[in-house]
Amino acid sequence: MEQHGGKVPDTHASLLSLPGVGDYTAAAVAAFAFGRRETVVDTNIRRVHARLVSGLALPAPSLTASEMRLAESLMPDDVTLSVRWNASVMELGALVCTARSPKCSDCPVRDSCAWLAAGEPPPTYTPKGQAWHGTDRQLRGAVMAVLRVADSPVAPELFERPQPTSASTPRARPCR
Numbered sequence: 001m002e003q004h005g006g007k008v009p010d011t012h013a014s015l016l017s018l019p020g021v022g023d024y025t026a027a028a029v030a031a032f033a034f035g036r037r038e039t040v041v042d043t044n045i046r047r048v049h050a051r052l053v054s055g056l057a058l059p060a061p062s063l064t065a066s067e068m069r070l071a072e073s074l075m076p077d078d079v080t081l082s083v084r085w086n087a088s089v090m091e092l093g094a095l096v097c098t099a100r101s102p103k104c105s106d107c108p109v110r111d112s113c114a115w116l117a118a119g120e121p122p123p124t125y126t127p128k129g130q131a132w133h134g135t136d137r138q139l140r141g142a143v144m145a146v147l148r149v150a151d152s153p154v155a156p157e158l159f160e161r162p163q164p165t166s167a168s169t170p171r172a173r174p175c176r
């Protein structure tokens with residue numbers, strides 16, 4: 001509020017300076033909200049790059065410098081195209097090149113896929129399932145669900161954190 005005139009800043013560097021905003025979020029907001037050329041690398045994009053380009057069933061357990069270099073090298077120079085590229089690769093990973101059962105027969109880039117060409121080698125490690133209940137990620141989703149239907153600003157201190165032990169979908173609700 002004080003440093004950005006009450007507006008969400010529109011560059012990667014200024015977004016990154018906000019508390020709680022990391023590299024991925026800064027890049028994603030700068031690209032998708034403000035149309036900037038940013039190297040956005042989420043789980044889906046990493047998986048597509050690993051299969052399509054590197055011929056691996058899965059990317060490394062955590063993001064590596066060589067993955068970032070690969071993502072940067074694949075990014076179109078044109079700004080508008082780069083935004084479409086990020087969205088397209090992300091969607092390809094979410095809908096077609098999925099973690100457990102990639103739909104290779106429906107894939108628009110199957111003829112270029114290094115993983116298919118290599119004979120679909122298995123993963124070199126067993127991925128750990130990600131915790132969900134009680135995490136900040138779960139709470140963020142619940143907060144967004146409230147904000148999507150709110151017709152006026154909702155004070156953050158009015159949200160209740162969901163209990164970690166709950167197996168049900170949490171609800172962040174404004175306490176009135």
Ligand code: SF4
Nearest residue numbers: 097102104107110113
């Ligand atoms: S052909 Fe299959 S493994 Fe390769 S990018 Fe497409 S969906 Fe993924």
